[in-house]
Amino acid sequence: EDQVTQSPEALRLQEGESSSLNCSYTVSGLRGLFWYRQDPGKGPEFLFTLYSAGEEKEKERLKATLTKKESFLHITAPKPEDSATYLCAVQAGNTDKLIFGTGTRLQVFP
Amino acid sequence: ETGVTQSPTHLIKTRGQQVTLRCSSQSGHNTVSWYQQALGQGPQFIFQYYREEENGRGNFPPRFSGLQFPNYSSELNVNALELDDSALYLCASSLWGAETQYFGPGTRLLVL
Numbered sequence A: 001e002d003q004v005t006q007s008p009e010a011l012r013l014q015e016g017e018s019s020s021l022n023c024s025y026t027v028s029g030l031r032g033l034f035w036y037r038q039d040p041g042k043g044p045e046f047l048f049t050l051y052s053a054g055e056e057k058e059k060e061r062l063k064a065t066l067t068k069k070e071s072f073l074h075i076t077a078p079k080p081e082d083s084a085t086y087l088c089a090v091q092a093g094n095t096d097k098l099i100f101g102t103g104t105r106l107q108v109f110p
Numbered sequence B: 001e002t003g004v005t006q007s008p009t010h011l012i013k014t015r016g017q018q019v020t021l022r023c024s025s026q027s028g029h030n031t032v033s034w035y036q037q038a039l040g041q042g043p044q045f046i047f048q049y050y051r052e053e054e055n056g057r058g059n060f061p062p063r064f065s066g067l068q069f070p071n072y073s074s075e076l077n078v079n080a081l082e083l084d085d086s087a088l089y090l091c092a093s094s095l096w097g098a099e100t101q102y103f104g105p106g107t108r109l110l111v112l
Helices: none
Strands: A003-007 A010-016 A019-026 A029-040 A044-048 A056-059 A062-066 A068-076 A082-093 A105-107 B004-005 B010-013 B019-024 B033-035 B044-050 B053-057 B066-069 B074-078 B087-094 B107-111
Touching: A003 A082, A019 A029, A019 A082, A029 A068, A029 B033, A044 A056, A044 A062, A044 B033, A068 B010, A105 B107, B010 B019, B019 B087, B019 B107, B033 B074, B044 B066, B074 B087
Parallel strands: A010 A105, B010 B107
Antiparallel strands: A003 A019, A019 A068, A029 A044, A029 A082, A056 A062, A062 A068, A082 A105, B004 B019, B019 B074, B033 B044, B033 B087, B044 B053, B066 B074, B087 B107
């Protein structure tokens, strides 16, 4: 069964303290891996799509990487406004449905 | 470019009632997917609509149904509401054949 696991569940960082979020997946025929940011009570905001192992994408303080079994979201010198839940999802096989992990809740303190 | 919009933002219903949620897709997008997100969980796929027909369904009972209209907007209908249906309902739009889905702000449904 296709599965996505995110760790840690929660992460508290001091402003400027870099770290990484992990997303491990077990799917048949990966079509894409997605990272979204979600603020409380809001819809997920698209960040990145990764398609193949070795691919990397960057946006401001965020960098996403992909291997054959997992993806990392690296946060460099985070700011309080980076506080949110970060969701990882995969798309596999011949279906368009996204399979989500339960997310990592990030809090960045000044 | 207009993003995905959903209405209403919040809704309170009682058990056994029926509810209709609405979604307008992002301009240029022709595919709509619906997800249910319980508190503290990731979104769960309900179904997808393309060309006004259901194209894929998750593990949800038939009392969850949908429609897509010629302008690509969509409705999610839930009959015989249960307490466990309380959740954030998310609509996502995409272009058929493209992988990335863009989400709306969601509708928060509370069933009492």
